[in-house]
Amino acid sequence: MHSQTIKKENKILKQDNTDWLNASIYEKLNLIQTGLVSLKDQTNVFGDFNYRSAEQILSLLKPFLEITGTVIVLSDEIISVNNRNYVKSIATFTDGSLDEEGKQNIIQTVGLAREAEQRKAMDVSQLTGATSSYARKYALGGLFAIDDNKDADSMDNRDQTHHNGAEVKGDGFVTIEQSLKMERMSRDKYTMPNDAAVLKSIAEDGYVISEAQAQIHINDFLAGQKQNKPVSKSQKEDLVGELVSLKKDKRINKEVYKNMTGYLEDSNYSHKAVASVVDGINKVKKEGEIKNGK
Template sequence: MGIYDKLFNIQQQLNAPKNQRNNFGNYNYRSCEDILEAVKPLLRENKCVLKLSDEIIYTEGRYHVKATATLTDVETGEKEWATGLAREEESKKGMDGSQITGASSSYARKYALNGLFCIDDNKDSDSTNTHGKEGKSSTTNLSAAQIRRLYTLANNAGYDKAKIEQMISTKYKKDIKALTKVEYDHVCNGLEGKK
């Protein structure tokens, strides 16, 4: 049995319910730790090792944490991986710099794990909750720099401009410029995982 058979088994059996509660936003969510606890028995059963790593990258004038989740078949050494990206906030009330980086790391790792194990957070309030900011950044049109970044990520993932525009139009029923920040982040994280 190769890495894809084992990954298939893990994806089919993995159950990571949303056991965490955000009372402020009034929604349930799953954390990176929840996914890790749920996957550990499946890793043992399938003779695989999971490794998470982070890289700090600087793009578009901001720091981002790029997390990589790598699944390795212990028997063959074959690997499969996915990445997730989270932007560090410049400041966050009550948090120092290391806490901000740690929170970004957790978020990026969660989305790398989501990509690797086919966990769909589209209906997860954690990915759609705006904490009462619906009139602000969630509906603001994307900047020219964000659109350039999206096209660059698409190109690196093997999609030309027409193909990524068609994919976004099919999925979101709108033009790239009209994507919300949450939708934009979701598309970029998916493209990062395809590299």
């Protein structure tokens, strides 16, 4: 199950055309928090309970870290409280970018676990190592918002149910992969509000639409998402440079420059806003060519 989940996450990430390398650190974290699924699919045969491990979480993280250009660093320290030792684990998430003050952008969470006084069949080093694993698991869980909800990717398709428990109707109807994609799209911050409402309604109705209809919705809403997503860093820099140049040459006045840059900043340089501003720039250039007799 664990290896199957990794393969499916890899497939979904490869189908995403977003330029995640140039996204903000919080956008990258949001992708991981909404996409990472780590089930308690390991069993303790002595205590008869299921659990997840820090190592399992790290394995599932790797595809996300690769596509977003981010790293996760784990560090431990021992602290003493009332003569009992605790392992304090710090999970640090970063993409190497710098903030406006030139400091590295990082996001951190902390996990604590207390060492047992003794544990059968474990020496001191093993005891500390096991406690560290617990603390790291808690730190990672807090950072990446890992919960116990089942995701369609983590379910055995032989159950023939969607992520919300709705029955898969069979051939010609919404597939499990489609329902998973639509569920994620409904939670994506770049999905237009009306589109998200439609997706949630489809889920509430039990995914009774056809496979073809589902794919039409997915394609249409992905196009809408793209309009809301920011352009790459290089595109942003090129556009700002062109606006500055037009202002310097007095081909646009200060008010127009302010309106254009303000519009871009308010939209976080979305594809839609950039296309609109580029259209305006082209009109300015064309008018200049006409005036100059070109």
